Amino acid sequence: MALRVDATLLIRKIRDLRSLTFRRYRVKEKWAASRPKHPPTSLAQQHFDVTYNTQLGQLWPSVRVALLSERKYGALLNHFCNDAFVEDLHSQGCTDFITGTDREVRAGLECDSEFEVEKRDDVVQQQSSLPHLSPNIKCFVFPRGDITRFKPARPDMSGLLSYYLMDAASVLPCLALDVHEGHNVLDLCAAPGGKTLALLQTQAIGFLCLNDASVSRTLRLRKVLHSYIPKQLLSQERLRITSFDGTKWAGIEPNTYDRVLVDVPCTTDRHSLMEDDNNIFTKSRTGERRQLPQLQLGLLLAGVVAACPGGEIVYSTCTLSHIQNVGVVEQAIYLAQENHGIQLQVVDLRPFTHMFRNTFHFASDLHLGEMVVPHLAANFGPIYMCKLRRLT
Numbered sequence: 001m002a003l004r005v006d007a008t009l010l011i012r013k014i015r016d017l018r019s020l021t022f023r024r025y026r027v028k029e030k031w032a033a034s035r036p037k038h039p040p041t042s043l044a045q046q047h048f049d050v051t052y053n054t055q056l057g058q059l060w061p062s063v064r065v066a067l068l069s070e071r072k073y074g075a076l077l078n079h080f081c082n083d084a085f086v087e088d089l090h091s092q093g094c095t096d097f098i099t100g101t102d103r104e105v106r107a108g109l110e111c112d113s114e115f116e117v118e119k120r121d122d123v124v125q126q127q128s129s130l131p132h133l134s135p136n137i138k139c140f141v142f143p144r145g146d147i148t149r150f151k152p153a154r155p156d157m158s159g160l161l162s163y164y165l166m167d168a169a170s171v172l173p174c175l176a177l178d179v180h181e182g183h184n185v186l187d188l189c190a191a192p193g194g195k196t197l198a199l200l201q202t203q204a205i206g207f208l209c210l211n212d213a214s215v216s217r218t219l220r221l222r223k224v225l226h227s228y229i230p231k232q233l234l235s236q237e238r239l240r241i242t243s244f245d246g247t248k249w250a251g252i253e254p255n256t257y258d259r260v261l262v263d264v265p266c267t268t269d270r271h272s273l274m275e276d277d278n279n280i281f282t283k284s285r286t287g288e289r290r291q292l293p294q295l296q297l298g299l300l301l302a303g304v305v306a307a308c309p310g311g312e313i314v315y316s317t318c319t320l321s322h323i324q325n326v327g328v329v330e331q332a333i334y335l336a337q338e339n340h341g342i343q344l345q346v347v348d349l350r351p352f353t354h355m356f357r358n359t360f361h362f363a364s365d366l367h368l369g370e371m372v373v374p375h376l377a378a379n380f381g382p383i384y385m386c387k388l389r390r391l392t
């Protein structure tokens, strides 16, 4: 009863307040005829609540909160930009998570060896088994728990931008690809080009083929490249940009590339939860969404066939979905053997991700591949990656 009285009082008070507000300042809620009854973001939320509750169990509520909170970015440093913005980034309080981590791990091993001489052989062995990281890929992040935003990148004298803002975890598949001097590289789904820029920073690629099935997104990719890469490098014969259906690549260029990046379209979980625009959970795109695993499998298999024997392939997504991640890789390994006689080896990325454990949260229980899981203190990802080596 007391509660009902309080509620009545409250309503009366709100009415009084409304009568004090000028009519033209009153906000009347409107329902546009075009507003969907079930916006795609809430459909995505319902879908993820069901599937990820089962998949992630107790972890899901905290991952969900992180996904619905402001994400963190990384600033991929552009080596082709003439002005040194590194000092500027340092003065803002951020550091390059790649160089920093690499140095720390190697220094840690050397430090151990000073105290226990007999363990030196061990250390040499451990050092040689440490994953090779391109010294030229640099990505700045703010410390854990710090959600400061980066300022927009500034252009140098020739108009090239100093850094590219992207999810710092997106750099990991490019690092894992481990491009060496003179390698032929295929980026099968390249637009809008964040990972392409990271690959180009290695300055080691012999020939780079960039492909994306979407013509409009390929145009965006070209624009990004023109904002970050000097013209003379873009016009060289060492770079090719195409707009083909990547699933058909096996028929175009089999057994060709040393490294293949297959960064497939997926349910883009973070985007689907936050943005109604261009959302794969829109009712009219249900069919497309359901076909995603099939498309991802076709793209990964095409990437595998495009790699040369001994070549390496990195498959990546920005979803937590087991079906789109581990499920696709498992099927690809089986079908590569069955349909193409190609034997694949899964490359263990644990030593690699271990190096970055202070920057990202990694899923602990995946039997295939590695995944950056969003966390409030380090709100990057989701990014899944799995590295495969062609044995035949």
Ligand SMILES: C[S@@+](CC[C@H](N)C(=O)[O-])C[C@H]1O[C@@H](n2cnc3c(N)ncnc32)[C@H](O)[C@@H]1O
Binding pocket: 170, 188, 189, 190, 191, 192, 193, 194, 195, 196, 211, 212, 213, 214, 217, 244, 245, 246, 247, 263, 264, 265, 266
């Ligand atoms: C996750 S995005 C790639 C992001 C990009 N790698 C980056 O880092 O900026 C996936 C891309 O796959 C492209 N795509 C979709 N279907 C494709 C297909 N059949 N062949 C090639 N690309 C495709 C989409 O147009 C989209 O740009």
